[in-house]
Every structure is written in C-alpha cells, then in structure tokens.
Amino acid sequence: MTAPAVEGPGLRTEYPFTLPRGYVDEHGQVHRTGAMRLATAKDELTAHADPQVRQNPAYLSVHLICRTLTSLGTVAPVDRFVVEHLFASDLAFLQDLYRRINQHGHTEADVTCPGCGHRFVVDIAGGGGPEGG
Helix, strand or coil, X not given: CCCCCCCEXXXXXXXXXXXXXXXXXXXXXXXXXXXXXCCCHHHHHHHHHCHXXXXXXXXXXXXXXXXXXXXXXXXXXXCHHHHHCCCHHHHHHHHHHHHHHHHHXXXXXXXXXXXXXXXXXXXXXXXXXXXXX
C-alpha cells in the first residue's frame, strides 16, 4: 500500500520525527518517535477518491498521514485508527511536517532568539530525544 522509502545521492525521501506528546496505545505505552516519507502522486490522487474524504474533507490530512507514516514507535500497522486517536497537537505537528517535507523538502525553520536577536536554524522534526519524553 505504501511506497518503499528510497535514499539516493542527494534525494532524501524519509524524515524521522519526535511527536510533542505521543500516541498512547491500548496498553498505555507512549510512542513518540517515527518516520514519514515523501508523498507520491498516487497518495494525493487516492485521497480524493476515498469515500470518507469525499464525505468529510477534514479527513484528507488523516488519509495522507496514514499513507505516508512509515513508523510510529512499535505500533504496527500505523493505520487510520492510530492517526484518528492521536492528540490534536500531534496531528497538527504531523500535518505541518507533511507540508514542510512535501513543499519545502526539509524540516528546518529559521528562528530568531527573542532575547538576543540571534538568528539560527532548528529542525522542527525533533532531535531524537528519549522515547518517553
């Protein structure tokens, strides 16, 4: 159902991330780290044919995130149920990540320190911190 992530010279197709809160599974385990791949034309096209998306356009992002998440902790599979049960802040994070990697090709953002005015780049996908937080 999903295309395999392929890394080639100069082409990055999969992006690791750390969720702000994390998905809590049925055993109470929190899953925060994962990876998202670049979307394909097929991902975008099939989204518009999905009956749930056609009934409720808000499901478009859920559909696209389901198709492009390649991992989330030890959850298998990462399906619609999992995405629907994410905290709203984590869904918003993944929507932003999807937009950044598919429109800009990276997960970096230019920021300015409010205290000293120093400008620098941060990776909004997270820095691979501890799984639990």
